[in-house]
Structure formats: C-alpha cells, structure tokens
Amino acid sequence: MALFDQWVLTIILFWPLLAAIIVLFIPQDQEDRIRRFSIWMSMVPLILSTLVFVDYGVRFLQGTGGLQYELQVAWIPQLGASYHVGADGLSVPLIFLTALLTTLSLYYSARTIHHRVKEFFFLFLLLETGMFGVFMALDLVLFYVFWEVGLVPMFFLIGIWGHENREYAAIKFFLYTLVGSVAMLLAFLALYFVTGTFDIVKLTEIKPLAGNLWLASLVFFGIFLGLAIKVPSWPFHTWLPDAHTEAPTAGSVILAGILLKLGAYGFLRLLLGILPHAFAYWGWVIVGLGVISIVYGAFVCMAQTNLKRLIAYSSVSHMGYVLLGLGAAGVALSGTVSFFDKNSAALAIDGALLQMFNHGIITGALFFLVGILYERAHTFDLTRFGGLSGKTPYYYGIFMVAGFASLGLPGLAGFWAEFFVFRGAFDIVRIWAAIGVIGVVVTAAYILWRIVQSVFLGEFNTEWEGKLWDMTGFEKVTLWPLVILMFAIGLYPAPLVNFFNRAAVELLTQAGFMF
Amino acid sequence: MDGLLFLIPALPFLAFVLIVLFTNQDQKVSAGLTIGATAVSWLLGWYFAFRAFFDPHGVAEEPIRLSIPWFPGGYSIFYTGFQVDVLTAVMLFMVPFLCFLIFVYSVGYMEGDPRFSRFFAYLALFATGMLGFILADNLLLAFIFWELMGVCSYLLIGFWSFRKPGETHIDHAQVKRARAASIKAFITTRVGDTIMLAGMVLLYAMTGSLRWSEILAPETLEKLADKIVSMPVFGVAPWATVLAILIFWGAIGKSAQFPLHVWLPDAMEGPTPVSALIHAATMVSAGVYLIIRTFPLFHVVAEGSNSAMWFVAFIGTFTALFAATIGIAQFDIKRVLAYSTISQLGYMFAALGIGAYIAAAFHLLMHAFFKALLFLGSGSVIHAMHHGHHVSHEHGHGHEELPIEFNPNDMRLMGGLLNKMPRTAWTFIAGGLSLSGFPLITAGFWSKDEILADAWHGGHMIVFWTLAIAAFVTAFYTGRQIFMVFFGQPRSEAAKHAHESPNSMTVPLVILAVFAIAAGWVGIPETFPGLGAVVRGWFQSLMGAQLEALHLEHETLPFNAAPLLISMTMAVGGLFVAWLIYGRKPLGYEDPLARPLGGLWQAWHNKYWVDELYQATVVAFAKWLAHFLYNFDDRWVIDPIVDGVGRYGRRFAGAVRRFIDEQIIDRIVNGTAWVSNVLGEFLRQIQTGQAQNYLLAILITVTVLIVLGIGVG
C-alpha cells in the first residue's frame, strides 16, 4: 500500500508520456497499430485514476482526507523546488475526468483521424501528461512546467487537424495563454522571494504577503491573469471561440473538458490556497467577471449560427459559474459581508468544483456530438439543418440529454453545480447572483431555440437526404460513459460532493475562515 | 409498508426506462407498462392516502417518512426522502388516479401514432415527476421533480413538432406551432423556475435546510419574519416575504399566472391527453400545490404591505378575471379550456392570498377532476371531428366551401354534436357545469363557493367582487362553449360525420364525470343549512388537521347567505346569458358578440396582445442584446483592429497581402499591433545595409548619452 500511495500518481502522470515516446518509434505507416496502442495505453491511467478515485473515497469514509498519495523528490533543492505531487478532494475527480476524456477522445479519434495519425496520438498522449501534471503538482515550478507542457500539443492539435481557420486559432490560443502563463511565472517568482520556497503546501501554510496588500495584489493579479485567460473569464475569452471552433473534435473536447479546468483549479489551489487575503480582498472582482461571463456568454450564444462556436461561447458562460462560486467564497472570506450562513462559502466552492467536473462531461459530450454531425455534414452552420430528430432519433436523444444537462436541468449533472453555486453566492453576493440568474434563463433559450429548434425540429433540409445517418457503434460507445455520468451525478451527486466539500472546507479552514 | 413509498414515483420511472431501452418497438407492451405501473402507483397511493384519511391528526403530526442522507453541504448533511402528510394524501388521492384514467384514455386517442411507445414513455415520466413532486419531503427534491415535469411538458407539447415519414394526421403548420409552443412552454416556465431557484437557495441559506418540516417550523418562520432585508428598488421587507414572493414566481410560471401565462394556451398544441395531464393532474396543479405546501411561509407575515399574501392575492385575482375574459373570445375548443384553467388557477391563488388555505386545496382538487374531464371530452370531440373530416373526404363530400380553414379544434365548425356523440356530450356538459359552478350539485360550485365565502368573510371585497365577476364570465364562456359545440346544427361536413369515440376513451369520461359532480360533496361546509349536517365538512376537518400540525389557526366559517347567493346568481346568470346569445338561435361562422363588442372583443380575442408585447419587448431586446454582444465580441472590437492594420498597412507599407495574411500574430498585441508594425517596419528600414549608418547610430547614442550625463551631473 505504501508503494501504491507513493507512486500511483507518478505512474499515472508519466505513463502517457512513456506511451507517447513509444508511439514515436512505431513506423508511420502502421496507423492501426498506433491507434490501438495509444488507446490501450491510455487505459492504464484511466484504470489507475479510477482506482485512486475509489480508494480516496474509501479513505474519505474512514475519515482521512486532505492530501494523499504524496511524493516529494528533490529537484532544484537550492531553490526549494521539488518534484512534489499529491492529490486531494479537489484533484482526484479532475484526474479521473482527465483520464476518462482522454481515453474517450482517443477512442473517438481512432475512427475519425486519418491524417498524420502518428503525430496526433503522440501529441494527445503528451497533452494528457501535461494535464495530469497540473492537477497533481504541489510545487509552483512543477505546476508551471506542466501548465506549459499542455500548451504545445494543443497548439498542434488545433493547427494541424483543425478546420478552415485553424492556424489563426492555434496561434491566438498559444499566444493568449502564453501571456497569462508568463505573468503567472513572474508572480510565482515574487512569491518565491517573499517565502524562499516554491512548495505549494508550504506556501499554503505560510500564507505569505498577508501584511502587504499592495504586493499581494500584484502577485494575485499576475497569477489571476494566467488563470483567467485559461478559464477563460470575460474579457480574456476571445481566444476561446476561435480555438474551440477550429479545433478537431477531440481537441475541443479536451480543451473544454480539461484545459479550461486547469485555470479554475488554479484559482483554488494557488489563489485561495496561497493568497487567501488577496483572494478575499479581490473576491468581488472575480464575482463580477464571473457574472459578466455568465450573462455575456449566454447572450452571445443566442446570436450564433455556428453550432460549434455556440457551444464554445456556452463554455464562457458556464465557466462564469465557476468564477461566481469562487469569487463568492472570496467575498465571504473577506468578512465585508456579515450576514451569510457559515456554510455558504463552502457551498459556493462545492458548486464551482461541481461545475468544473460537470462542465467537463457535458461540454465534452456536446463537442463530441457536434463533431459527429460535422463528420457527416462538414458544416457547423445551424441554419442549414433542421428536422434531424426524425432522421437521427438516437443522436437527437443523446443530444437532448446533454443539452438539458447543460442548461441545468435537475436530475442531470449540470443542475447541481448551478444549485450549489447559487446557494453559496446568493447568500453572499446577492445582487450579483441575481444578475447571474439571467444567464440560466438565457441558457435554456439558446439551447432550445438556437440548437434544438434549428437542428432537430422543423423541416428536414433535403440537401442532406441520405447523407446524415444516425449514430454508429463507436460513437455510441464514446458518448455513453458521459451520458451515464450525467445521470449518475444528476441523481446521486453525493460521492463527488463529498470529495469537493471536504476539500472546500479544508481550503477555507486553511485560509483562516472562521466557522 | 412505509418503505414502499418510493415505489410510487419509481414505478412509472421504471416503466419509462424499460420503454426507452427495451420495448420501444412494441406499442402494446409499452402502453401496458405505463398503465400497469401507474395503476400500481395509484393503488399504493390510495393506500397511503386512506391511511391519512382515517387518521388525519396522526399523519399530520407525524407524516409517513422515508429519508436518506443525500450529500454534504458545507458543514451539514442534506437529507432527502419522501413523506406523506394530509396534504400529500389529498394529492395522492387525485394524481395517480387521474393519471391512470388519462393514460387509459390515451390508448384510444393516440392509436396509430408512429411514436406511440415514446408517447407512453413520456407520460410515464410525467407521472414520475408529479408523483415525486408531491411526495418529496424537501423543496430541493421537489424542485428536481418539478423541473422534470417541465421537461416532460416540453417533450409532450412538442410531441408533434416533427413528423415521421408516413405521418399524415399532422400538418406542417401544426408542426411549426408545436415546436414553438414546446420551447415557449419550457422557457417561460424556466423564467419562473429560475427565480424560484433563487428563492430556494436563499431559503436554504437562511434556514440551513430545505425540508418542509424544518423550513415551515414556526420558530424558523418567526426568524424569517423578524429578519429584515433591504433591497434596491423594492425597499425593505422581512425575509419571509422576499422568499415567499421568489418562490411564488415558480408557481406563477408553472401555474401559468399572469404575466407568465402565455405558454399555457399554446401548450394546446400537444396531444389532448397531454393537455388534460398538464391542466388537471400535474403541472399547473403543482404550482398551486407548492404554494399550499409553503403556505406558512406566506402566512407568517400575513398583514400589511410587507406581506407576500397580497401579492399572491393580487396575481390570482387579476389572472382569474383576465384569463376568463380572454376565454370568451376564443374559437379553439381547447384554448377556451386553457384560459379557463388559467382563470381557475387564479382563483386558487386568490384564495391562498386571502388565507383560504382549505378552499384553495379544495378547489385544486375539484378543478383537477372536472378539468381533466373537460379536456378529455374535448379530445374526444376533436378526435371525432378529425375522424369526421376523414370520413367526409372519403365519401366525396370533402370539397365543401368553408369561410374558414378547417381545424378540428375550431368550435365554429362544430355544433349539434350532442346527438352524434352523446356520452362525450353529456359528460362534457357535466364537467362544464361543474366548471361554471352550477349550484348545489356540482363539485365546482362547492369549491368555488368556499373561496367566495372566505373572501366575503375575510372582508376582501375587491377580491370577492372580482372573483364573482370572473365566475360570471366563466359560466358565460362555458355555456358558450357547450352551446357552440353540442347544440344547434352541425356547421361542417366533419361535424356531420362525427361519431362517438371508442370505449377506452369514453369510460374514463364517465368515471370522471362522476367525480366532477360528486367529489365536491365531501367539502360541503358543516354550517351549510341541511346538507352540511350530512357531510359535516369532512374535507375541511381533514385539512384542518394539517393546519393544526402547521400551528395555523383554523376556524369554521359561519354560514352567510350573501356570498352564496351572489355566487349562485353569477353561475346561473352566466349560463343563461350564454344561452341567450349562443343557444337560442343558430350560429354562423362569426361570433355574435364580435361586432357589438368591437375593440373589446378584439382585445380578448388577441389575448390582450400580451404575446405580441413580449415579442416586441423582452424577446426583441434579448435578441438585440445577443447580436450586439456578439458583434461587440467578434466584429466590433477585434475585426476593426485587424481591418485597421490592413488599411494602414496598405498606406504605409504597400504590402497589403502580407499585412493581412501573415500578420495574424500581430492580433495578439491587439491595440499595439499597428504601432508595432509601423515601428517594426521603420526599424527594418533603418537597417539600410550601410555600415556607416550603423556607426552613426553609435555616435548619436554616445553623444546624446554623454551630453545628457554632463547635463545631469
């Protein structure tokens, strides 16, 4: 068990990298071998992360929480930076999600990518390592390294296998993210000079710069910029519609499903964890940006005629809930509002975390679905579809589930996130939360009006006669796990909420929140 | 046995899952599954309901419970489960039973539909929603089922929003309408639901719980009533009021009260059993049920402008009259009923608003029976009209010249159906009388009278008179409907060829008719002369137990003849006037009132143009905003910069292509893109290739720096 404890994360982390390197040595023309090999290899982290998920759950029931599976090996001892990985209630589900979505994406891509196959699978596996790394890293330098490692493969995924405007989107994605990450690096350095360490756990204990609001704010916004661009929060979101729209299906799935979560995860791990005071002081900024993102993103969705772009903007809106929840917790921490329930801050964070997880599943599924349609029709233009519900009932059914989950229908995963976020936020930042509620309505409107009505209802466009067929076996296999998860979480969110709630409470307690 | 409580909603859900996953292809099995599951739920439901009826006080004090921990929330654990108290029992008596009848009826009505199985799957899911909703022991779980109903209504209203190959009984226009109606229903109710969600989370935050037993406990309510919140625009109010009003918005949406009533009439685009289901047993009742359930929250601040009660009363009363008047001027048989539903629901809210808890519950129950009856009856009529239309076509009579387009729902094309389909007609008339509150014998009379009596007794004169007028209008349009449909001469070939519907449809009608008349007798007030002694206000004492458990005072009203007489007069008078106008002489295709009333009629006929108003304001604004923001995002901010780069590029560098095509990267520097380009180009050009130019740069740099240094130092 001790071995498992120490090494499981490392194995999960580097397994895809190993697989990627092996892929490099498989001859280019043996495409099937590359595909099968990659998928099978990606099963290993999936199984292990499931195991970790279950194991963490068991520990949870036994009463042990907090950081588990820690491993710390000296790396740059003179800087106090080390290879330090670990997982807690925040990261365990996200690690699982990463493994799941990657495997599904690989599986889906095996049938849909026929061009430069070797590079694709190599990059995808590399990307997986990068994403794992961010969720596991407990050291700022390590965090930054993996943060950037994920950037490059995604750049290529968009740039090589994307759609018409792919180069533009890829470069925009890369540069935007780079701005943020370099700013983040500067902030990390500033933190280092205050504390002399890069270790997140230590920093969380030290809570540096508590007395120096000016510098703390500077550091805060350095990190904030990096995270907010990744999330993405309005007004740093403009890279996202392009990147999502142009990326290949699997790329969009990962981009929306995981990469955006990296930013949100950072908010908790870095900002709330290390700089609780600044986080509290600027909580209202996060709340404000979150609410603007919610409403703005939702309204922009209504005006879209490009299906994929619509889903992309919906991500802006949905990630706004995350920010709202996190910001509300920040405001609660600041102590400037006195009336709220003691649980609200934790609940708001629960909501944000749930939204991260659920958005990963739901939007992942939606992007798969959009990709499936594109495979057949080669267009994203909403206005050219119609009446698909009769032609492709299976597809319609799955899409409806994902769509309803996306608009926060109770009984499906998305609802819980909204409920918790609003439960927390309404108690702390009422007016903002009330404005945010508009987004919920508009979400329903664009899902139904823009998507369902345009694509599934109405007259069938004879242009597609005989060209659109219903979902095939592998597509169903790709989507069913996600659909099942939507229902499972929707009906019984307890396992997930248990993790998140514990983590949220721990974070808040560490941050000095008085219960 | 208490453990089986969960089966009541679970069984229909199981049926839904089984149909979707396995029996989709077999229509009979699918229908059988749904009906069988509902039947079992019905029996189980009645078991629990009667347990409550026999021991009202015991159950009210100690509800039958089933509860499990759900999830942690901060530092507390959220429990969830089902419970049966007296109020639930009353609903449990009505809901599964009505569902069962409607489902049986659907077998006949939906026969031959290519998506027959799916229809039953949706029905089962709908039943799940409603049953779960009434059984839930906390607001959150209730909300989940509540939304589930929303989805089902969306699915069912839009059931005909697309055609499968070979489906001929629905036309293109209908598809379009169904599609719009379903989305409208979902989104409109979603508006209310979202506000309610806000209320719910606030309530949760304020009280730390959402279980009925905890949030409605007197000490919690006291706290909420004492705490004052100050809001922008709305001013200062106790929390209880704010929360109540927020939650009430959910009911406004679901129960189609003004101003969120617009979806309900359109919802008639769904198959008729769906309308019956929505209007009687489930969806709209849910809204009223929710307010009855949370009544203590409303009631805790009962007096003054700070009370949520007056808001409820106002919305209810206004809607009651508002919708009733619209009902006068509709031609679609189902739309008339739809507006009557809105109006009747307004009654119930008005009752709640004036504190008439029992009356509201009573009317809810009665209304469910007779409205189900009316809808199913109208469905039977439509079915017959449709059939008649086909028959007339087949027999070559099809080419009749009608001044208006054929529509099986259009009452102007009916007439004289009493003889063609007597069972439908008589049951429908029974329901109609109940709706119009025909004195003494009908259920509707007793429930409506109870409300009016309460209003009179409580001194709410505005409410009373408005409701009384609404009662008159109700009786009038019901009469109008009955006379237009069943009496006089058939006004189309279809009506001529119509004939009675199959048994699976008429049997439920008959059963319902019995209830529509007789069910009301359980609520004859104890103080009512003569009859009261027989029944002894059974229903009132039953609900009284519930009120006592909630620590609310419950008094038996003294008998007062004035409201009774006024109510009777209104009902009978309305029917009489209807007869005068519609029953006495043969009707044409134009409404006799249209000309004399002129603009007023137009306002009624066009539903006060509320839809158009929304279209022109809310919807238009939302669309405008969406496009504005989209343009802002994609066109106005980023593209102009790119364009600017291009323009200046042409002017300055003369290398347009390169500028636009290759300078993608420059976009990242957005605002500085232009500057950097020009600067970059400038710098590139001072790289002249002349070594001496470069050296001059050294000279200049050195000179400037040294001179500056001397100047400073």
Add this chain to the structure above:
Amino acid sequence: MVLQAIFILVALFTIGCALMVVLHRNLFISALFLIASFFGVAVIYVLLEAEFIAVAQILIYIGAIATLIVFAIMLSRGMMTGRTSPRNAQALWAGLGSVILGIALLYVVAYRVQWPVVQKDVPADAIARLGSALVGRYVIPFEVASVLLLAALIGAVMIAREKEV
C-alpha cells in the same frame, strides 16, 4: 615653456594632418597625410618620454600599416582619385555629431576634471621594466598577441589570395 610651445606646434601639425586625412579628396594624399599624422603622434610620445613607443609607432605604423594602406590603395586603383564625392550622404550629420561629441569630451576631459598629477620622473630602466612585464605579468597577452598576429596573417593571406576558389 619651450616644451609647451613645441607641443602646441606638434599638436597643431598632427591635428591638421589628421583633418586632411579625413577631408582630402585624393585617397593617396590622404594616406600621405596619415603618415605625417602618425609621425606627429610619435613626437608627442617622445614628449611623453615614451621613446620606445615612439620608435615602435614609427616602425609599425609608418613602416607597416601605412605601407599596407598604400599598397591597398594601389591595388584598388581607380578609386584613388575621387571622380565622385569622397564623402557619403551622412557626412553632415556625422560632422555635427563629431563636433558635439568632441566638445563634450573636451569639456569633461580637459576642463572639468582636475587631474591628480604626480610629479615623478620616468625611471631610467623603463624599457627594462617593460621587457620584464612582457615576460612576467603580461606574458599571456604577449603570447596571445603573437597568436593573433599569426591568425591575422593566415586569415589575410587566405582572403586576399588570388582567385582559386
């Protein structure tokens, strides 16, 4: 006083020759003025009692460098006499800048700064000291300088060789 007068004369001569170097149209004449200027500098060295360097100056600068330059001018015949202007387009700016820089330097070096001058004589064994420095402390520079000369020689020969790939 005499020394000062001599210095002024030599300085004026040197500067005048230098000016002619940079101003004269004829490259060949420029080169001759350069030699003259080098000579003037050598005299200044003598005034500084650095006779050894003065000798080196004459040997290397006049004997080697100036000769090289003249050879180069001969080799690139045709450029000798300026049919076109000997000055480039930026000469004006260069002149202006040079004058300002010169004034600034003069201001600082010769006017602003009070040099801490020590009244010492040059030791009699100055040359010997130089010699021992070159094999002592400065042995490495000495060696490197020889390597440099060798490398420059190799490089110059390689580049200046007649055509042969």
Add this chain to the structure above:
Amino acid sequence: MIPLSWFLAVSAILFVIGFFGVLSRRNAIAILMGIELMLNAVNINVLAFWRYTQPENPAGLVWAIIVITVAAAEAAVGLALFIALYRLRTTVNIDEVDLLKG
C-alpha cells in the same frame, strides 16, 4: 611642464576626427585610416596617463604596444577583406555595398 589636459585634449580631438572619418568617408580604406587615427588617440591618452600618474608602472607602455599590434593585425585583415571586396565588385566604396539589409 606640459599639462596633462593638453595631451588629453589633443587625443580627444584626434579621436573625434578619426571617428568623423570613419563615418563620412566612402572609401573603405579611408575609413580604415580613420580607425587608425582613433587608435592613435587612445594611445596618446594611455601614454599621457602613464606618464603623469604612474610612470613607474609599465602597464601603460604594454598597453600601447598591444594596441599597436592589434592595429597592425586589424589593418592586415581589413585590407585583405577590402581587396577581396574590390575583386568581387570592383569597388571599395562602402555605401555601394548593401546586399544585406532590412
């Protein structure tokens, strides 16, 4: 005794004249001459400092010798390059040599 600053002044003037030559002459060889003037100016500086501040330390002399040596090496390489240039283009006018730019 001649003041130190006189030497420095001559040096500065010589340096600037040399620099001007470098900047203004078109002919590469003329430019090289300018550079030689600059180096001579430096040498005057160095020797003047040597003489007036620490005549006992031979560093200044070493410096001057090294500078002369470097100048010689530089001149050799430079002139070789100019000759090659002349061979390739039949010009040594440096402002006509601008293949590489931008």
Add this chain to the structure above:
Amino acid sequence: MVSQLIRLLPELILVITAIIVILADLYARRRTARWLLPGVTLVGLAASLVAAFVQWAAREPVAFTLAADSFAYFFKMVAALVVMIVVLAGMDYMRERTRFLGEFYALLLVATLAIYVTVAATDIIMLYLGLETLSITSYVLTGFLRGDKRSNEAAVKYFLYGAAASAVMLYGFSLLYGITGTTDLQEMAKRLTSGEVMGSLVWLAWPAVVLVTVGFGFKASLVPFHQWAPDAYEGAPTPVTMFLSTVSKGTGFAVMARVFVSALPALSEYWLSLTYGLAILTMTLGNLVALRQASVKRMLAYSSVAHAGFILMGIVGISAAGATTPFSGIDGVLMYVLAYAITNAGAFAVVAAVEDGAGGASFEHFSGLIARSPFLAAAMLIFLLSLAGIPPLAGFAAKFFVFAPVIRQQYYVLAVIALVNAVVAAGYYLKVVKHMFFVEVNPNGAISLSRGMEIALWACIVGIFAVGIFMNWFAWLATGSAAGMLGM
C-alpha cells in the same frame, strides 16, 4: 608556476590543437583532411572542455592577467561545447564551400582561444586583446567564403563596425585607466570603492561607462549597437553565424558582467540605469523587427538581438548581496547564455540544413518541413519552443533565472515589458512552426542530413532537455560560477 600553467591547460590544448590542424592540413591528403581536420578539432575541443570542467571549482589567485575562476571556466565549457556543435553541424557545409579547411578550423580554434582568455581576463589590456583577437578571427571567418559576395560584404561591414566600436571602447578603457590609474580590474574596484579617486573624476565615470558599453554592446549586439549583427549573420557561412550568435555574443556578456560587477561596483548606479534602458530597447526593438522578417535566418538574427535584451536583465537584476545564492543575476546571465547558446546553435544548424536541402532560408523554404524531414522539423520545433521559453526546455530555465532577479529587485516595469516581449517573440517563432507543420506540401524533396549534422542536432536537443529538466544541476553550476567571479 606549473600549477598555474595547469590552470591554463584548456587554452594550451586549444593552441596545440590549432597547430596540429595547420600541420595536418599541410601534410594530410585532401580526402583524409576532410574528416581528419574536424576530427582533430573536435578532439581538441573535447579535451579542452574536460580540462575546463575538471578545474571548474578552482579558487586560484589571479595570475598572468587571467583569472582561474569558475565563472571563466563556465564560459570556457560553454564555448567548447558550442564550438563542437558548430564543427559537427558545419563540417559538410564548409567542406562543400571552401577548400581552406585547415585555415577554417585553425581560426575557429583561435577564436575559441580568444573567448577563453577574454572571459578569464582580469586586466583591461588582456581583455582588450582577447576581444580583438576574437573579433579579428571572426572577421576572417565571416568573410571566409571569399568568392561569395554576401560573405565578403558581411565581413567588411562587420570589420568596419567592429573596428570602430572597439576603438570607441578602447577610448573608454583609457579613460577608466586614467580615472583609476590601474589596468587591473580588482585593483580598479578597490580604488573606486575606497574613495581614492573621487572628486572631479566623477565627471568621467559616466562617459567612460558609456564608451565602454559601446564595445560590449557591439559584441553582445545590444540595441542600438546591434545593426551589424543581422547583416553579418545573414551573410556569414551558417556555421560561423552559429558561432557569432552564440558564444561570441555570450563573451560580450561575460566581459560586461565581469567589468561591471567586479571592476565597477562603485559605478553601479551608472551602468545599472544604462543596462536597464538598453535591456528594454534591445528586447523590444529586436522583437519588433524580427516580427517583420521574411527569412528565417534573419529572423533568428533579430531574435538573437532580442534575446540579448533578456540576458541583460540578468545584469540589471544583479544583486551584490546574494551572489552565492541562486538568482543573483549573474547566474541568470550564465544560465541564459548556456541555454541560449545550445538552442540557437541548434536552430542555426537547422537553418544550415534547410539552406542546403531546400536552397534557401526564407519561410517558404520551411513550409511543410515535417513531411520532408520529420527529424529536422521536430528538432527545430524544440529549438523554437526553447527560445520561446516553454518548459521543460532550456529556454525556460534561462528565462526563469533572468526574470527572477528582476522581480527580486522589484523592477516590475521591466518585468512586464519582458513579459510582453516574450509573447511577441513566441509569435514569430510560431510563424516558423506554422510553416513547418501546418502548411501541406508534396513530400518529395526530402532533406537528408549528414551524420555530423545529426549528431550536432541531437546534442543540442539532449542539452536543451538536460538543462530544462536537470535545472538544479546547471543552476548549481551557474550559481557557483557567479560566486566564483566575485571571489567568494
């Protein structure tokens, strides 16, 4: 004496190797010479590298105007390493273009030797001589392709610029000599700090620093003394460009760091403000022009100018207090020079390969490189990402170590400007990546690589990953080296 000579072993090895190369060139047959000369050069460099490495930790007193400190040995190692890469990558390139191979390698060795003595010099005379030796050999190397107009033009311009710039620097040196009365750097520092030379001499400090900086700036190609660089880099034979843009430039920084930090700490107020301004100018202008280049080679040239600005950040951020601890600024310079040298050497090596294979180095010649030579494209990608500072590559470690001191000194404006520049730079690197990977061309015209080039590229790649991942080791080396210079 002997022990001191041992300190000079790396230099001696180089001299001996150079002599062997010349002799071998005289006597070996032409066919043999082809591999023998670079072989001997490589062996000599490797031996020299080992010799430098072994003595890295030496704390010998200064002798013969040369310091035997770890700072110097660090640069010697970098120089030896990079020149080895240059030789490997340039073997075929040069063989095809000139027959004076003996001269080439000998001069390369002398240039390396010049770097060795320059970075170790503790005396202005030695410093000047070393720099001039480096410059003069570089002129010859740049103009080595005597039949090539561009090579010759590059050399002429480089020569004129370099000669003038070093004359200016020398004038500055003479002023420093005048102020302090010594040519020894340590002595200079002592006299300046002890206040012996105060008073009106202060007037000269600023002009002296400015004039001296011209020479350093020329070597390190700082804006506005950079303009020779792109032209020279473009015209020079690509292996020489590799040499110039990496170690030759690095030498400029080594000298700057040594002179400023060890000789002029008392004047830090002058040179700090000067380098601060130059850093901003250099990185910004370098990037802006790089953005507008059509040739990859020239773009890399400008990017190397921009990188000089980043390296300068290390000097700006120098904190005298913490030289023995990481992030002293000087170690940033060292890390950056190391990382940048191996990366840029690799990048230019790829350019050389593409020039050979595709006939040019414009962006179009890089189009679809992934299809024509996956290895070359992948290698170039790694180099570009490293230049952009993406972890876990060397460039990241380098950026990390130069950003850190700037942050420590709280020069936030500089940090933010550097941030923006880092992103702009990434922008034009991505342009190359875009051409290499996103543009589809027909895959014929595959580019084949020589063995030497392959080894060189692999060496760069391995080095880049090693520096990035085992940052601790290199950081330790750099920090130790920085401390060595300050005599701690």
